[in-house]
Amino acid sequence: MIIRKLTILSAIISLFTVSAATAGTLDTVKGQGFFNCGVSQGVPGFSNPDSDGNWSGIDVDVCRAVSAAIFGTPDNVKYVPLTAKERFTALQSGEIDVLSRNTTWTLSRDAQIGLEFAGVNFYDGQGFMVRSDSGITSAMELDGASVCTNLGTTTELNMADFFRANGMSYEPVVFEKADEVVNAYDEGRCDTYTTDKSGLAAQRTKLADPDAHVVLPETISKEPLGPVVREGDGDWADIVRWSLNAMIEAEEFGLDKGSASSTCATTGNPVVARLCGKEGGNGAALNLGDSWSFDIISQVGNYGDIYEANVGASTPVGLARAGSPNASYKNGGVLYAPPAR
Amino acid sequence: MQDRNLSLSNILFNRSIQGIFYQIVTLGLVILAIIYIVDNTARNMVARGLASGFHFLGVEAQFDIQMTLIEYSPTSTYFDSFIVGLLNTLLVAGLGIFVATIVGFAVGIARLSPNWLIAKLAEAYIEILRNIPLLLQIFFWYFAVLRALPKPKQSLEFADSFFLNNRGLFIPDPVFGEGGVLILYSFIAAILISIGIAVWSKQRQNKTGQTFPVFYSSIGLLISFVFLSMLATGFPVTFDYPELKGFNFKGGIKLIPELVALTFALSMYTASFIAEVVRAGIQAVSLGQTEAARSLGLNPNQILRLVIIPQALRVIVPPLTNQYLNLTKNSSLAAAIAYPDLVLVFAGTALMQTGQAIEIIGMVMGVYLFLSLMTSIIMNLFNRFMRVAER
């Protein structure tokens, strides 16, 4: 009896010992042949499963780019759908290796919660959606409104700031899951639904009658959304950061998914040659193969490719890029990647 | 044990000394394990850049909460948000237990009704509600309630002072003016006097066998005391009526649909279990008891009140306690439908904003443990009280 108790006890102790030792994420990932990427439970254009369970979206393409960089194929990713509330715990506990799920980069998340942001793949801001027949045309008319939103988001804090700053009252109705927010708003529980404007555009497609709603013009916050990794593994953070940067720089230098192979074969431009993996030894610096960035561009695409395919003006989400912060810095946007050299 | 020599081998092979030795070793190992886990966790947290400690409780929370029983604003602290969540949990658990007990007893007794239809209806209720997952029931009631109710502008209204719409139920809020405390005092006095009467009548009944209508006289006392004190102070109660302003009603007391749906779902679900507990309790009292009571000349009402219920309660109370505990713990499903309970507010928003999962989850677990222990203690006391009646 006692012997058995002791065995159980020592088993438990060894459990904690094992989990205390941390191997580098890249080695673990290479060893198991795939990595786990945390995504949303379904935000069209950002991370959304189709009926066969295949994920797509601009956030998903960040995961695919990392997979292409490491494995030479974009498909060695296991997607883990997470609510806003679950996402950071999932990353901290090691359940996922990258979180790519419309997550805003803030000071407290960066400095206090043990996260490391690897960059920004979508510049956004928070907005409000209302029913068109409500006659509301400005967020400043929302005094006394019931506001539906998601638990555990920057949205919750921004709306508190916004109503406080403007001396208005409101009733926050906060749900854990995004689908319940959409349902409750659709059923008339709230006068307005607030989240990132990209989220509004995406979730709107889930409403019973999408055309009966309008997004108000005000943008009440800055929401730089990007991929996140655990703090304390700089090598892994570098891989995610530069996978994203490579896509942005590739667009800047005219290297896109369709023409990557032919351009790389003939290029005389040293920047392009580095992105093609023909010069410079970037791969070795990241502990990856030389073709890491070429694999990303030729199999996933450059930033412009993934933007237009997932959230661009011609998609159901329909977010025009021109004139938005997501345009390249050369076209008046703020999209700017440090040089991949 | 014949041999009382304290030789070494005797000590080594003495069963009870061996027992103590192993217990000390086990305890030591458990303590070591705990120290190890705590130390290891702390190290891991530092390595991963996680904040730790409880000083976040004094920092401004910066978020709003839909329903607060105490004063609360975004400049209140995380500790305040903890209290808000805790009170909201207590409120929904208290309301749920109250309603579930009434419905559960009614259905449980109906289940034993000689009337076939009533008994079958009660059985159907129990079987259906017990077998559908609670979360589904919560969603069902929430969205059913929302869909059935009109928008604020088309509110259902009653006497120009009660309003019902998909933002909640709005009722007038009594405001006590000068002399209002007197009404409260006379209310308390009436209750104290009623208790006195009950004690006196019990003693008199023990001595002389005469009974006194305690229940009706207490009701009479209560009503007349409150009425007289109101008359004396000139009705100092005014009402703050809800009024439609902009999007919604302002003023009065507001019951949000999340609270209504959650209370309803929790109490209907738990009532189906309580009904079975009650049925089992009543059936545990043998038929001979009823027959004996009848032959003593007690009427059916007295038989139920003095013979069956006291004996049935002894069987009912322990499992009933379990149901109360279940209801309290199940109330943590609130987050699904936006009812701002402890889990949604503190283990949800506050946890996400501070990242201090270990501290916050620890506090929340502590609360549920405390609530469970308190419920058990109260119900055990009640049980002991019931047992005194045993002769």
Ligand SMILES: N[C@@H](CCC(=O)N[C@@H](CS)C(=O)NCC(=O)O)C(=O)O
């Ligand atoms: N960017 C904000 C909000 C992110 C967020 O969770 N948005 C909601 C509304 S679009 C969402 O993604 N829900 C999808 C889901 O829960 O699956 C943050 O990082 O806190």
